[in-house]
Amino acid sequence: MEDKILAMVDATLDESIAELCEFLRIPSVSARSQHREDMIRTARWLKEKLDQLGMETYIYHTPGHPVVFASLCPYSERPTLLIYGHYDVQPEDPLGEWETPPFEPSIRNGLIYARGATDDKGQLFTWIKALEVVKNVTGSIPLNVKVLIEGEEEIGSPNLHAFLLEHKERLFANAVAISDGSKYSRDIPAITYGLRGLSYLEIEVTGPRIDLHSGSYGGVVRNPINALVQLLAKLTDDKGRITIPGFYDDVLPLEPWEREEMARLALNESELRAYLGVDALFGEEGYSALERKTARPTFDINGIWGGYQGEGAKTVIPSKAGAKLSMRLVPNQSAKRIDALVSDFLTKNAPSGVKVSVKPLHGTDPVIVPRNLPEIEAAQKAIHKGFGRSPVFIREGGSIPVVSTIKEVLGINSILLLGWGDPDDGPHGPNEHFAIENLRNGTKSAAILLEELAQLQVGQ
Amino acid sequence: MEDKILAMVDATLDESIAELCEFLRIPSVSARSQHREDMIRTARWLKEKLDQLGMETYIYHTPGHPVVFASLCPYSERPTLLIYGHYDVQPEDPLGEWETPPFEPSIRNGLIYARGATDDKGQLFTWIKALEVVKNVTGSIPLNVKVLIEGEEEIGSPNLHAFLLEHKERLFANAVAISDGSKYSRDIPAITYGLRGLSYLEIEVTGPRIDLHSGSYGGVVRNPINALVQLLAKLTDDKGRITIPGFYDDVLPLEPWEREEMARLALNESELRAYLGVDALFGEEGYSALERKTARPTFDINGIWGGYQGEGAKTVIPSKAGAKLSMRLVPNQSAKRIDALVSDFLTKNAPSGVKVSVKPLHGTDPVIVPRNLPEIEAAQKAIHKGFGRSPVFIREGGSIPVVSTIKEVLGINSILLLGWGDPDDGPHGPNEHFAIENLRNGTKSAAILLEELAQLQVGQ
Numbered sequence: 043m044e045d046k047i048l049a050m051v052d053a054t055l056d057e058s059i060a061e062l063c064e065f066l067r068i069p070s071v072s073a074r075s076q077h078r079e080d081m082i083r084t085a086r087w088l089k090e091k092l093d094q095l096g097m098e099t100y101i102y103h104t105p106g107h108p109v110v111f112a113s114l115c116p117y118s119e120r121p122t123l124l125i126y127g128h129y130d131v132q133p134e135d136p137l138g139e140w141e142t143p144p145f146e147p148s149i150r151n152g153l154i155y156a157r158g159a160t161d162d163k164g165q166l167f168t169w170i171k172a173l174e175v176v177k178n179v180t181g182s183i184p185l186n187v188k189v190l191i192e193g194e195e196e197i198g199s200p201n202l203h204a205f206l207l208e209h210k211e212r213l214f215a216n217a218v219a220i221s222d223g224s225k226y227s228r229d230i231p232a233i234t235y236g237l238r239g240l241s242y243l244e245i246e247v248t249g250p251r252i253d254l255h256s257g258s259y260g261g262v263v264r265n266p267i268n269a270l271v272q273l274l275a276k277l278t279d280d281k282g283r284i285t286i287p288g289f290y291d292d293v294l295p296l297e298p299w300e301r302e303e304m305a306r307l308a309l310n311e312s313e314l315r316a317y318l319g320v321d322a323l324f325g326e327e328g329y330s331a332l333e334r335k336t337a338r339p340t341f342d343i344n345g346i347w348g349g350y351q352g353e354g355a356k357t358v359i360p361s362k363a364g365a366k367l368s369m370r371l372v373p374n375q376s377a378k379r380i381d382a383l384v385s386d387f388l389t390k391n392a393p394s395g396v397k398v399s400v401k402p403l404h405g406t407d408p409v410i411v412p413r414n415l416p417e418i419e420a421a422q423k424a425i426h427k428g429f430g431r432s433p434v435f436i437r438e439g440g441s442i443p444v445v446s447t448i449k450e451v452l453g454i455n456s457i458l459l460l461g462w463g464d465p466d467d468g469p470h471g472p473n474e475h476f477a478i479e480n481l482r483n484g485t486k487s488a489a490i491l492l493e494e495l496a497q498l499q500v501g502q
Numbered sequence: 503m504e505d506k507i508l509a510m511v512d513a514t515l516d517e518s519i520a521e522l523c524e525f526l527r528i529p530s531v532s533a534r535s536q537h538r539e540d541m542i543r544t545a546r547w548l549k550e551k552l553d554q555l556g557m558e559t560y561i562y563h564t565p566g567h568p569v570v571f572a573s574l575c576p577y578s579e580r581p582t583l584l585i586y587g588h589y590d591v592q593p594e595d596p597l598g599e600w601e602t603p604p605f606e607p608s609i610r611n612g613l614i615y616a617r618g619a620t621d622d623k624g625q626l627f628t629w630i631k632a633l634e635v636v637k638n639v640t641g642s643i644p645l646n647v648k649v650l651i652e653g654e655e656e657i658g659s660p661n662l663h664a665f666l667l668e669h670k671e672r673l674f675a676n677a678v679a680i681s682d683g684s685k686y687s688r689d690i691p692a693i694t695y696g697l698r699g700l701s702y703l704e705i706e707v708t709g710p711r712i713d714l715h716s717g718s719y720g721g722v723v724r725n726p727i728n729a730l731v732q733l734l735a736k737l738t739d740d741k742g743r744i745t746i747p748g749f750y751d752d753v754l755p756l757e758p759w760e761r762e763e764m765a766r767l768a769l770n771e772s773e774l775r776a777y778l779g780v781d782a783l784f785g786e787e788g789y790s791a792l793e794r795k796t797a798r799p800t801f802d803i804n805g806i807w808g809g810y811q812g813e814g815a816k817t818v819i820p821s822k823a824g825a826k827l828s829m830r831l832v833p834n835q836s837a838k839r840i841d842a843l844v845s846d847f848l849t850k851n852a853p854s855g856v857k858v859s860v861k862p863l864h865g866t867d868p869v870i871v872p873r874n875l876p877e878i879e880a881a882q883k884a885i886h887k888g889f890g891r892s893p894v895f896i897r898e899g900g901s902i903p904v905v906s907t908i909k910e911v912l913g914i915n916s917i918l919l920l921g922w923g924d925p926d927d928g929p930h931g932p933n934e935h936f937a938i939e940n941l942r943n944g945t946k947s948a949a950i951l952l953e954e955l956a957q958l959q960v961g962q
Binding site: 073135196198224238251255258261267274280323324325338340342344347351352360370394403440441465472 | 535592657684709710712715717720735740774779780783798800810811813815830898933
């Protein structure tokens with residue numbers, strides 16, 4: 043039966059690509075209010091796919107973008123799998139750097155280019171396809187399945203916590219599967235057991251009530267951009283360490299076995315430099331690149347603005363300047379505690395003559411998942427069949443906010459983080475893409491996993 | 503005769519306002535290439551006005567925007583006055599903060615609101631009007647007059663030096679009059695004897711070749727915004743002093759008499775704070791606000807950009823970030839030397855993992871003008887008649903690049919810097935305006951000054 047499933051994935055690949063492209067064409071940018079209608083169209087598109095699988099499907103409206111939920115639970119003695127994904131995507135900027143338009147999928151060299159191709163539409167789609175293939179090949183889906191697809195992952199899932207809480211009973215499952223990340227490398231698939239968290243803030247510095255001529259007022263007024271720059275420079279030292287007092291207090295040191303495994307996996311730094319186009323990597327001293335990228339906290343300014351950004355020279359002292367800042371967090375840091383720590387630091391260090399306001403935009407706690415579970419073993423087998431080699435165990439540098447929410451609210455411990463993307467898919471940037479081979483092998487792995495999980499005893 | 507001239511300025515005021523508004527309606531933004539045609543329209547508008555005065559007029563094309571030149575020199579024994587102004591204006595951003603559109607002049611509470619109202623169309627216009635009034639009242643213009651109006655002042659007059667050099671003989675004059683600044687306060691007119699210079703640079707920091715996801719790459723790559731912020735923070739200390747080695751080397755200390763005069767004039771700091779809407783002024787320690795604003799060098803970041811500036815959160819490490827920086831300079835600093843000093847400092851301190859490039863956009867040397875000249879005495883008298891009180895002598899914080907160029911190329915020492923604006927006219931910012939009273943009194947002063955200068959001996 044497994045061979046038939048694998049063959050069917052191959053046989054229907056062209057059709058899968060065409061369907062995925064349809065999904066990618068809808069510009070479901072959750073951060074921008076002008077896309078509200080597109081979000082609803084995307085939810086309806088998904089509902090229709092899930093309807094076709096014979097599932098009971100629902101679109102739940104929230105104060106933000108809708109949640110798509112589907113359920114098919116005919117077995118009282120078999121386990122229940124909850125599949126999570128998100129249909130929203132990041133904003134498409136900088137638009138000028140896309141080689142083809144972000145919402146017109148384009149296939150080049152075996153890669154599907156589009157915003158959301160890897161994050162998360164392409165990866166989510168493997169699960170929908172896997173359910174369809176298994177059903178078509180075997181006549182039925184062999185375990186209880188629930189599908190939960192939200193539309194607000196890229197803006198911090200502001201309504202998911204309440205949704206999970208409200209529908210807690212209906213969302214009960216023995217395990218959760220999430221494909222919203224990447225393999226260890228193009229050739230090595232992976233199961234992720236750790237995720238970084240995120241604290242994302244916006245700062246605004248306000249100086250004079252109006253923009254001023256720097257000739258007339260330079261020397262008597264604090265320039266908000268100068269002040270912002272001075273203030274932000276205080277957050278890190280020259281060696282990439284965050285200097286906010288207390289920032290590292292809750293950081294769990296890496297276990298010796300983790301450092302050993304990471305040393306064994308070690309990133310090829312010269313390849314990474316070449317890929318990134320930089321002459322040197324950079325990060326906190328005392329940790330390897332792989333450790334810094336997955337298991338150490340970081341500080342990045344994700345956006346900055348103020349004054350004149352056009353052509354030529356304008357001698358202005360602007361009234362305002364601002365920036366978006368984020369810290370990647372690691373176990374056991376708490377997003378709320380870091381939000382407060384950083385906000386306090388910034389407002390307490392506000393220079394005279396300007397006002398500093400800080401607004402948390404987005405927070406996610408970091409996660410560690412247990413490794414010794416039968417579901418993890420099943421995933422290992424399935425991935426081996428799908429990708430042709432055993433997965434390694436890794437921590438991932440990104441955040442999947444829903445994971446900590448699911449752990450906390452639904453109390454599900456068995457969380458399968460199965461990223462099908464490549465590390466260089468470029469999610470969030472221009473020319474985001476997803477390899478057709480990963481679409482194929484991810485779908486195969488997901489389909490086999492459905493079969494494998496169906497054989498587990500409930501309650502194991 | 504003087505009374506008749508003053509009365510005629512009053513009698514024709516409505517007409518003057520209407521004509522000035524026509525001038526202000528043309529969006530002559532020199533920094534933006536899409537306004538090239540508007541620049542030519544503005545030059546033609548001016549040529550027509552000067553033609554009507556019976557002057558020989560010319561539009562000279564340059565590699566940039568055209569220069570308008572007019573001359574009427576019938577007297578062999580009388581002095582020659584060169585009137586300089588500029589018809590180009592600053593870009594209109596931030597457009598959203600204008601109460602009425604920048605190129606649709608609007609009069610509210612005796613103020614004409616428009617981009618260029620005070621800088622420099624309104625002030626330049628007083629001279630055209632003064633020539634017209636004197637001619638209409640007395641039958642002729644009583645001295646030799648040349649008018650030079652450029653269209654590139656706001657972008658650093660890149661072609662003026664060559665123009666002056668080429669037309670040096672034709673531009674000969676005994677004195678130059680320039681109205682492109684402000685009085686000391688609303689009530690106190692002024693003659694400016696010092697101007698700050700300017701060094702304006704653009705910096706670009708380039709990191710990874712593409713935008714990256716801060717989850718996937720945070721911790722291994724130098725973020726160009728982080729790097730830019732760290733680098734710019736190194737240029738000043740917390741007390742507003744510029745920390746680039748050698749920056750202050752050529753600064754001429756203020757003379758004791760200047761410090762005394764500035765102490766006597768002293769800014770009303772609480773009024774200034776209230777006007778600016780800030781709770782504290784800020785600047786270099788050890789100098790009064792007036793000294794810092796007119797006679798000490800400063801450092802301002804005039805624009806900064808990088809990464810995501812839109813709504814919501816985007817966890818990106820951008821490929822690039824940049825800023826526009828400027829230093830106001832004082833005698834005897836040299837713009838070229840400071841350009842080089844700052845560029846060297848920035849490139850030498852470039853952090854690993856990013857590339858830093860610095861491009862000078864604009865440079866002007868500072869100026870000091872002699873005070874004991876018969877032309878200055880004439881200007882004192884004329885201003886007293888025009889504004890009803892004697893002018894004070896001040897240094898101005900802004901730069902008028904042409905002044906140092908004229909001094910250097912034409913060798914004219916007698917430079918009359920007669921600002922008719924108010925210090926709070928808001929040049930370069932939104933809601934720039936020019937008071938109708940200043941239009942009236944500036945025109946009166948200019949007209950009387952033509953009469954006064956005509957009586958001086960040539961070669962004095």
